[in-house]
Amino acid sequence: MRCLLLTLTLFFSVTAFGQLTTTLKNEPTPLPSSQDTLIGPPGIKITKLADGSGWFASKYDARGILQACGTFLDEKMTMPHGRFKYFTHTSADTSTRYNYQRHQTDTTFEPAKTYLSTLGYFSHGEKSGQWTDFGPTGAIIGMATFEHNKLNGPYQTYNTSTGKLSVEGQFVNGIREGSWNLLSFEGDTMSTDIYKKGEVVKTISHLDEKKFRLKKVKDAYPKYNFIGYLNSHLNKTGVSGEGTRSAMYSFTIDTAGHITNPSVAPRNSSDHQMDIEVDTTIIDVILQAPAWIPAVQSKQKVEMEMAFNLDVEYDKKHVRVSETKYPHNAAKDAATDMFNNSNASSRVGH
8 A cells, every 4th residue: 555645746626615524435537637648748847726726737758648646835846735647658568368169369459547646735845635546447546534634533445346334443643543444346345453542442343143054165176086087088198298287277157057267377487389289188178077066155156266376297198287286275375365355455545
């Protein structure tokens, strides 16, 4: 999480500074106003407000892309006062990914984008009131309340995948105080930490509550030896080269028990073409596998992501796989980490 620090090189959208409450409001994302010119000459542009109450300043980077804009009470820009906007620029990006289901390389192009990433208020040079962070899509990912430059009041972060609240609590004079809740992807409170003067004095788990027991998922599973099935088919198939490798092969078990959406975790290898040949051979067999018993949650069949860490041996006559052995439950943890998004981190607080 990133604290926005005022320096003489940060500048910010003009509006009068009014009375601010300490209640966080999940309002629609404010769009850049007509004054928020996203492209301009590099450097700082400063203009006196028509009513003479202050100065509106905009800062552009060396590429001429707006970084921040807002109002100051003085021409020397030492006293920020009012609403401030900070922007993040992402460069254009082209990515490729091999589609194992269609046996082709898919290319995705993401154009360059400048978006509002933080909106907040200053009062006579100090952070005050509600500060909000936004993601590239405009979704809120964090909100905090400031008083005299210190976190003071409600604090929230949001899951970047579901958009639901992930963490909520209160700050008092810059330290955590009272109940802090950690919520699930669906917005249910999983645990509560009780803080006193910044230290956890008690933790309450809610995972034994009925709503979580009902939501417990019964994993998908095959009625046959999956690794044995793979080898019985791969043993009849060779590839153009020979060697060994390890990789994580993942896929989705849909509600009918069919395998879909196969993928392979990236690996460091100089022989990309050989990787694709071996992986395609293995995934073709995976896709032809008999149906699994689908996962069940609350008596309903649900999709489930599966992942197998496989050690692979291959030559011109055969391909053989074995499941990588991990101590304890590390393999399952690795698969879980791969498919679960982490909670949103906020840049408005610390």
